[in-house]
Amino acid sequence: MWAAAERVLHQNWRQGHREVDGVPYAFTCPATPRYRHQWYWDSCFHAIAWRHLDPARARAELQTLVRAGRLDGFIPHTAFWVTPAYWRRAPFYGTHTVFGATATSTIQTPLIALAWELVAAASSDDPGFARAGLPQLRLHYDWLERERDPDGDGLLTIIHPDESGLDDSPKYDEVFGWMRHFRPGYFWLVERCRRLSYDAAAIVERYEEHVEDVLVNVFYALSLRALARLDPDRGAVYATRAQRTEAALLARCYDERTGLFFDLAGRSERQVRVSTWSSLAPLALSSMPDDVRVRLVEDHLLHPRRYLVRCGIPSVALEEPSFKAGFALWKCWRGPSWVNTAWLLAAPLRELGYDDEAERIVRSLLIAADRHGLREYYNPISGHGLAARAFGFSTLLIDLLAQSGVAMREPSAVRRMI
Numbered sequence: 001m002w003a004a005a006e007r008v009l010h011q012n013w014r015q016g017h018r019e020v021d022g023v024p025y026a027f028t029c030p031a032t033p034r035y036r037h038q039w040y041w042d043s044c045f046h047a048i049a050w051r052h053l054d055p056a057r058a059r060a061e062l063q064t065l066v067r068a069g070r071l072d073g074f075i076p077h078t079a080f081w082v083t084p085a086y087w088r089r090a091p092f093y094g095t096h097t098v099f100g101a102t103a104t105s106t107i108q109t110p111l112i113a114l115a116w117e118l119v120a121a122a123s124s125d126d127p128g129f130a131r132a133g134l135p136q137l138r139l140h141y142d143w144l145e146r147e148r149d150p151d152g153d154g155l156l157t158i159i160h161p162d163e164s165g166l167d168d169s170p171k172y173d174e175v176f177g178w179m180r181h182f183r184p185g186y187f188w189l190v191e192r193c194r195r196l197s198y199d200a201a202a203i204v205e206r207y208e209e210h211v212e213d214v215l216v217n218v219f220y221a222l223s224l225r226a227l228a229r230l231d232p233d234r235g236a237v238y239a240t241r242a243q244r245t246e247a248a249l250l251a252r253c254y255d256e257r258t259g260l261f262f263d264l265a266g267r268s269e270r271q272v273r274v275s276t277w278s279s280l281a282p283l284a285l286s287s288m289p290d291d292v293r294v295r296l297v298e299d300h301l302l303h304p305r306r307y308l309v310r311c312g313i314p315s316v317a318l319e320e321p322s323f324k325a326g327f328a329l330w331k332c333w334r335g336p337s338w339v340n341t342a343w344l345l346a347a348p349l350r351e352l353g354y355d356d357e358a359e360r361i362v363r364s365l366l367i368a369a370d371r372h373g374l375r376e377y378y379n380p381i382s383g384h385g386l387a388a389r390a391f392g393f394s395t396l397l398i399d400l401l402a403q404s405g406v407a408m409r410e411p412s413a414v415r416r417m418i
């Protein structure tokens with residue numbers, strides 16, 4: 001697995017200078033030929049895997065991601081380093097112009113501070129890395145708080161389903177309606193955001209299609225906690241913000257009846273009652289009450305009609321009518337198991353004493369990856385590998401191995417194998 005992960009990360013590594021302005025870049029693209037650019041959350045996951053193999057590359061990947069952003073602290077969902085995005089990509093990507101954009105104007109689940117802390121911990125060869133990132137990380141998390149929490153309740157809002165990374169998740173079906181993925185209105189949703197300059201406050205004021213997303217906010221809170229630990233001067237500010245977000249998740253998104261966390265949609269902030277892995281994500285927040293976390297595990301994660309499957313953790317509960325285990329073109333978050341889900345939830349499972357269950361989930365993905373390669377996602381029922389091959393963030397499996405105490409082989413032995 002270590003050798004396979006190293007092979008994928010090397011194969012997908014891209015390094016050079018942007019043609020339009022000579023800005024240097026170094027990042028891992030998720031998979032060729034389909035995903036050739038730099039994606040925000042993919043890059044964070046890549047860096048978390050790279051830190052075990054080559055911490056300098058992990059650092060370069062995160063620094064490139066920051067460089068893709070703006071001076072005001074915005075960091076894009078996708079950066080087009082190699083070739084700018086023109087009108088042909090405009091209907092699909094949230095760019096501000098159709099005449100050549102170097103990045104989108106949309107965001108993606110903002111976990112860079114969490115990744116930064118993990119990479120810094122593996123950077124004994126560059127002890128200044130943790131502090132060097134602080135000015136930009138502060139700007140980024142301050143931008144998110146200022147621009148993406150228009151009602152000031154501590155929960156970030158997304159204005160497009162892709163902004164969570166869970167593009168076609170059934171939890172967005174009802175919210176975005178005819179503008180969701182694979183519907184003609186999708187292009188209008190992108191165009192509408194463009195016309196309003198991706199200004200979340202303006203969009204929230206005029207329209208109903210926006211979400212305070214549980215997964216986005218769980219990663220936001222985890223990242224604020226990481227930033228609080230990294231920042232010796234403003235740490236208390238970020239810790240307070242994390243607390244606010246966690247409290248808002250519990251007070252507003254938790255549904256006592258089902259024991260799940262649901263997104264809040266539209267101006268009325270109605271709970272979207274669809275059970276997806278996002279509903280389980282608050283398990284990763286150690287500030288959540290133990291009984292709430294245990295219920296997520298016992299009533300859902302380990303429930304045979306919900307999330308207990310042969311391979312990994314499915315992206316949607318089995319009993320949801322929208323659940324679909326196998327491959328459907330472009331549809332990816334409607335059932336299949338992804339490695340980043342197990343990555344988020346294995347550690348809290350162990351923390352709560354479910355060591356065997358965490359081990360079983362990780363092992364099932366290792367077996368699937370061994371048989372079918374590091375694929376984009378896996379059929380949760382059969383374990384078959386699906387969609388893209390040599391997929392970058394499935395290399396998170398080596399981080400999961402490291403967490404299980406399985407050390408990396410001698411690097412030289414790995415190199416001989418590849």
Ligand code: GLC
Pocket residue numbers: 030035039041042165166167332
């Ligand atoms: C798909 C996934 C998204 C990911 C992107 C690049 O759009 O839904 O989560 O960031 O591919 O891998």
